[in-house]
Amino acid sequence: MKRRTFLASVGAAAVAVGLPQTPAQANAHAHDAGAYTWKNAVVNGGGFVPGIVFNETEPNLIYARTDIGGCYRWQEDSRTWKPLLDWVGRDKWGYAGVVSVASDPVETNRVYAAVGTYTIDWDPNNGAVLYSDDKGDTWGIAELPFKQGGNMPGRGMGERLVVNPADNAELYLGTPNGNGLWRSRDYGRTWARVEEFPNPGNFVVDPSNTYLADNQGVIWIDFDQIGGKIYVGVADPDDPLYVSEDGGATWQPVPGAAEAIGVVDGNRTIPKQSAVDNTNGYLYVITSHDPGPYNGAPSSGNGGQIWRLATQTGEWADVTPGYSPRGVIPGFGGLTVDRQNPGTLMASTCNNWWPDEILYRSTDSGQTWSLSWDYAEGQDRTDRFVMDSSGSPWLSWNGEDQGPQYAVKHGWMIEAFAIDPHNSDRIMWGTGASIWGTEELTRWDNQGELIGEDEAGQRVALSIEKFTVGVRAEGVEETASLDLAALGGTLVSAVGDVGGFVHTDLGRAEPMINTGWSTGTSVDFAQSNPDIIVGTGNVHGNEKGHVGVSTDRGKSWRNASRVEGVPGDGHGGTVAITADASAIVWSPNNTEVTPVYSTDLGETWDPVQGLPAGAKVRSDRVNPSVLYSSAGGTFYRSTDGGATFTDTGATGLPTAGVDDFRAVPGHKNHIWLAGRGDTKKDIAGGMWRSKDGGATWKRIAEFDTAESVGFGKASKKSGYPAIYSSARIGGKAAIYRSTDGGNRWIRIDDDDHQWAYSGSAITGDPWIYGRVYLTTNGRGIIYGDIAD
Structure with a gap:
């Protein structure tokens, strides 16, 4: 249902901004100024991309967010990204740190960005929600009474900002540091705390370190469109998941959530991301002992799992892959479902530093999984795809392959991970340095196994026909240049x-x-x-x-x-x-x-x-x-x-x-x-x-x-x-x-x-x-x- 009217909210103030100003207007005071044209010296990538958001109803409408370099919109004709926040000035420089992006599935011209770079005093300003009615070409600003952390720990979790598909005037925002769950009922113009939501979270990485002492707070919001339920993930291992069955009026802990997703091998874990299969009625949740993006495997063993909740029956199932070439899974980073092929989902590790990240794929709702690469003892690594880094030749870091550790990797810090809801063959994922992608993804399912057994029962590599994954960061210029x-x-x-x-x-x-x-x-x-x-x-x-x-x-x-x-x-x-x-x-x-x-x-x-x-x-x-x-x-x-x-x-x-x-x-x-x-x-x-x-x-x-x-x-x-x-x-x-x-x-x-x-x-x-x-x-x- 498309909502055209709204209820007034109290809390955050809406600030109308006259953006953008033309170059001639901006330079009207100058003595002899002419207009300038501005471009980037091309690097293609160079920084962390923690979020990639596909619009669910309009094909080829894709947004990418960065931790310090603003957000971008995909341009299908040129296969490049257009920067959307270059208007942000020095006085509000923190708005270049984008915590979350939400693309409206009803009125697809609407897009929103939760911004603010640091929750500590490095950023003197509070955060904001930016709202646009023209796909990010111009923006308004709704200032918030608290800070947000686009470059803080946990910035790859979420999305923290979402549009309610049943009422697109309504948005929800999950926040850190005890600020709880917030809601707008007027297309992001004004915001108020959801006082009925009971848990602002309590998970802190390291209370002795200023940068790591954030309460990670309310992490993500997701919608079950079969039963009309709203799910909210919270950084609280003892109470990590809440649901509302009455449109957000009341909230209850989801039974069994703490036992399912709150602990792994003795490590307290939090629900980093979610994905909903609205055909089969499943909510998937990935967990990690750390909010990321820098975590590695804890000394005591595995650091994360994948859980599946049947949204109609409340039944939990552990669908974690049972195998990792490294022996442990250091926590998961990204999660995505294929909306064209219900039952198909993928997840990424974060961070499997050596020899490479692992991408997992299931076509049976998580019952079985296949891997992006594997190796048999004494043999070379076997991969499902080749990495074409010609779009960003620096991605080798001037290194060379060393056995199973390749110079050009799947990436690291993979938390942005999304299958195109309109095209099962397209996937994009963000890394600490770039965006990778392919338009041949379903070839994965025709390759069979990577590793088999010989007559003596030893693991051996099998021959497969590989597909290509290439750089998809053209136009994303996120380096911090110094001289x-x-x-x-x-x-x-x-x-x-x-x-x-x-x-x-x-x-x-x-x-x-x-x-x-x-x-x-x-x-x-x-x-x-x-x-x-x-x-x-x-x-x-x-x-x-x-x-x-x-x-x-x-x-x-x-x-x-x-x-x-x-x-x-x-x-x-x-x-x-x-x-x-x-x-x-x-x-x-x-x-x-x-x-x-x-x-x-x-x-x-x-x-x-x-x-x-x-x-x-x-x-x-x-x-x-x-x-x-x-x-x-x-x-x-x-x-x-x-x-x-x-x-x-x-x-x-x-x-x-x-x-x-x-x-x-x-x-x-x-x-x-x-x-x-x-x-x-x-x-x-x-x-x-x-x-x-x-x-x-x-x-x-x-x-x-x-x-x-x-x-x-x-x-x-x-x-x-x-x-x-x-x-x-x-x-x-x-x-x-x-x-x-x-x-x-x-x-x-x-x-x-x-x-x-x-x-x-x-x-x-x-x-x-x-x-x-x-x-x-x-x-x-x-x-x-x-x-x-």
């Missing part, structure tokens, strides 16, 4: 979790920089010889050095020598190379290790004299012997290639909150410094410039705060390089450009394009006037060009 270097025709990036990339074609995904970085933190190049590039990043263990060096414009890399005393885990810091490549200075991100320098491209290192540990370092872009550094309000200069630094004696710079400083290409001794300051310490931010190597500084009055600064091709042949900054001017956080040496500034982004946070690094292109590259915290590497 950029534009060489002209080549863009080098340092990227969180996936190291970094060298792009010679911004429209093509590239392999990962082969340095072993777990996270790239800083990149630089020799201004007078841009073929020589250096970078640094966090590494695991103590085998490789943190600094990488390329002498062929990023085509190949080698690791510089390790520096004794620098721990292997983390500590990438910043790196700078002189204009002529005669010296490298590396400052690890470690308060106990002072910076070092090398005059042989990282073969050997010597301690820098005169700099404190953790100081940021940059090179002058003209003078080959000069480098700069900043730490704690003191500005330093080296005139001997980084061997020694001395205090320039500069005053008036912020003593904390200096985010970035860069030297100007083509202008010896010119430096710009960006700082957000520190409001808690009453330290003002802003923008400063120096023309004498950092001895004296002038504050640029327009800036409230600034977080990054960079330079690109001048607007005129003999002009000053274009200056770009992610900053706040007149109270508006945006991307700004100056073409006259910093006298005038214009905003060049608009209210459609803000990307939540884009402050870590920014640079212009040295060959293309107006082109700017900027980092984001979850929307990848963005670049903009002046529109025609």
